[in-house]
Amino acid sequence: MVIILFRILFFLLFITLIDWYSYQAFKTLFPSQIWIKLVFWTFSIIVYLFVAFGFLTFSRGEISPNFGRMVSLLVLSMIPKLIILGFLFGEDILRFLVGIFQSLAGTREGDFLPERRKFVSQTALALAAIPFLGIFHGVLIGKYRYRVVKHILEFDDLPKEFDGFTITQISDIHSGSFDDKKKVEYGVELINQQASDIILFTGDLVNNQSREMEPWIDTFKKLKAPMGKYSILGNHDYGDYMAWPNQAAKAANLNRLLEIQEELGFKLLRNENVQLQKPALSGVEGEEASIDLIGVENWGKGFAQYGDLAKAAANLSGHSFKILLSHDPSHFDEEVKSFSQFIHLTLSGHTHGMQFGIEIPGLIKWSPVSLRYPKWAGLYEELGRYLHVNRGFGFLAFPGRVGIWPEITVLELKKK
Incomplete structure (x- = not known):
């Protein structure tokens, strides 16, 4: 039971990390567009609720179109977010190292971490759009x-x-x-x-x-x-x-x-x-x-x-x-x-x-x-x-x- 709870906790933390980083990309590019942020979180919540419902009602031996839809939504949501995670997490490692270097050199002004660069978020979202469109096409056609x-x-x-x-x-x-x-x-x-x-x-x-x-x-x-x-x-x-x-x-x-x-x-x-x-x-x-x-x-x-x-x-x-x-x-x-x-x-x-x-x-x-x-x-x-x-x-x-x-x-x- 302890192992199962640990796995569930780890999964939830991983999902939270993915969504938090994905949100940072949208937040950096659209700082004043509230509706874009609302669409992002609404889509994410709907996906997770549908996936949770699918797993709770899933029976491998039954023929259910809901399982296919669940998998589609999960893949459509997660793969683009993983690409964004890779870019922004890499950027955060670089920001952290730059912050340490500037602090040791005495050239650091302002916050410890440099600001997130808009170009990185743009690149991450652009590349994430490719598998998103590919998966969308794969499901429909x-x-x-x-x-x-x-x-x-x-x-x-x-x-x-x-x-x-x-x-x-x-x-x-x-x-x-x-x-x-x-x-x-x-x-x-x-x-x-x-x-x-x-x-x-x-x-x-x-x-x-x-x-x-x-x-x-x-x-x-x-x-x-x-x-x-x-x-x-x-x-x-x-x-x-x-x-x-x-x-x-x-x-x-x-x-x-x-x-x-x-x-x-x-x-x-x-x-x-x-x-x-x-x-x-x-x-x-x-x-x-x-x-x-x-x-x-x-x-x-x-x-x-x-x-x-x-x-x-x-x-x-x-x-x-x-x-x-x-x-x-x-x-x-x-x-x-x-x-x-x-x-x-x-x-x-x-x-x-x-x-x-x-x-x-x-x-x-x-x-x-x-x-x-x-x-x-x-x-x-x-x-x-x-x-x-x-x-x-x-x-x-x-x-x-x-x-x-x-x-x-x-x-x-x-x-x-």
Whole structure:
């Protein structure tokens, strides 16, 4: 209890410090504008009251738009204030050092601390406005700003019948977070417009409960691919992150999710494999070329490890061309790249690119999630094996995307 009270006290002191410094910036720039100060404090108080209400009423297993709004307001309020805190706190350290130096030198006149400089407050507020506007855009527009990312991958041992074979990968739908049916339908239509040979979904259909997907079944049933649709489970699909009344209820939730996968037309791979076949170019009747598609249950470093790669790849030829669906990209470094059988291409998701970051092709690619996952978005190659990490179709917790847009991936396989 003492530790909890200490943490609460520390949090309140930290919040007070952030707001006090942020207020100093407004006070310095607008010393006589009372209404600006009133707007600042009114906005801050409303945010904290809403966040307190959200935490008191929050239940992880429930589908509540209030939680998303709470997170939005908190992020929208705190990140700009943290930038202001950094500038003004740094200025105060400098003011303190200058005051000491002038006092020791005998040149100090007036107050010990020099006055706060208007330029510093202007700079702090200007820079704080950038993430504020970015977050605002991310919540209103960015979360449905679907983009199509295309890659061409060349392989020496790709069967010639699959030269030009196209894959559309989607991941992390998180249907319980959706709040705009038309935007989601547009995303589904954009997937179909790619006209790929196959659609592969790499997990996290829901946030916690299978019922989250019920309103979206008809929408995602519209996905079409001539060689089928295949999927795996992600860490959120098992219902591990909420308290169930009993194990039977949790099992029933998962069973319903499996039924929904079937209703959507997906072939769910649970530590198993299938062969994708095409008629052989030789023209001999009955001869077919194939590639192996392997799907494992969730396996993540620091997360549940239901996946069994050895079981999933059992009885496969060591010389066949293999594609693996594995939700968590940490599986690639931990097991896949050193697996006894050569896996040419692994498709993952899970990270969402943290829904926040900066990506300028050829210049910068960064997200806070890179501190946890070295392979967090895009295409990677190691030891002749490829990994692609999809940035996710949906969103989770924070109902927005800033700089990391929802992704539909198209991979074209070519024979060298």
